[in-house]
């Protein structure tokens with residue numbers, strides 16, 4: 001009898017316990033890919049009126065992917081009415097310290113031949129495994145206003161605490177044309193579990209609204225851009241060589257949007273380094289050839305810091321004269337984990353016209369410093385910004401995570417090109 005019990009234990013109980021343990025481990029590792037598409041995200045192309053990029057992830061067993069696309073219709077969706085786009089599939093291995101290695105396939109496709117101002121449905125997948133249908137709308141023409149959302153660093157507490165900010169922003173602007181990030185999307189470059197949390201936070205918003213991201217220092221590790229960046233995002237490659245997906249421009253109606261990579265080259269520390277010199281020449285050229293009415297530049301490092309102990313003087317020395325020469329309207333940044341907004345210039349006697357903003361959306365928060373460039377400032381606040389672009393006016397509103405208006409201004413441009421700045425909030429708000 002004892003021998004029988006031993007056999008039962010060895011060949012039944014032990015394997016069952018082992019399988020249960022394995023299952024628990026696999027549940028614990030919540031960032032594993034599967035045959036079902038996940039981490040689906042829309043990214044903007046350089047010409048978003050007629051194209052958009054979609055990227056998603058599966059496990060390695062799914063070695064090809066398709067995106068089906070059709071115009072929005074009020075009747076039952078018939079996948080046979082779709083145009084199919086075959087994705088480029090590439091294997092990735094994400095390794096971070098002693099965390100379990102993540103092996104996945106990333107699928108990326110650019111949907112082309114779209115019509116401006118049109119709503120589309122799409123789904124991604126392969127065989128029997130498909131996502132739900134997502135809807136997006138291409139931007140219209142130069143007539144009519146539209147909005148976009150700008151976030152400072154998400155970085156920490158991505159699923160638990162940043163999620164409320166992206167969801168509140170989406171509530172405020174569900175028809176926004178895109179969401180813009182000024183870097184430090186996660187905290188530890190290459191740490192897949194943090195990307196898992198970020199994608200959870202964005203849920204159905206990321207496949208619905210184009211996400212445009214410039215990297216921060218936390219998106220680089222040992223001077224190298226983390227492998228997730230260009231595997232899970234399909235961003236423009238119209239910047240300088242070696243800065244694909246991080247330095248680029250995109251043309252929306254009445255707006256040229258520019259991402260400058262200030263995290264490259266160890267935060268552009270070398271004055272004569274490649275990343276600094278090549279971006280200077282590039283920035284000057286894309287501003288010289290610009291035909292759009294408004295220009296917004298995003299980059300991670302602030303031109304003017306909100307933190308008393310920080311100063312990015314080299315950034316100003318090399319890039320501010322270019323911004324001023326070409327009358328850039330707005331520079332949206334992050335990094336300092338507090339809020340500051342103001343017009344400033346290092347050139348004595350020049351009436352400053354470029355508006356600089358530092359903001360933060362995640363829960364890593366500091367008080368604002370006391371630097372005099374700030375016309376409006378605040379600390380210990382999770383914020384998002386809704387910016388409305390029109391033919392003759394650019395309206396900027398900053399909201400707290402709880403949806404309260406925190407800062408507001410408006411820039412109007414006359415037909416002769418001259419601009420007027422309108423302060424809509426009392427100067428020097430002192431929330432700390």
Ligand SMILES: [Fe+2]
Nearest residue numbers: 184216217335
């Ligand atoms: Fe940073």
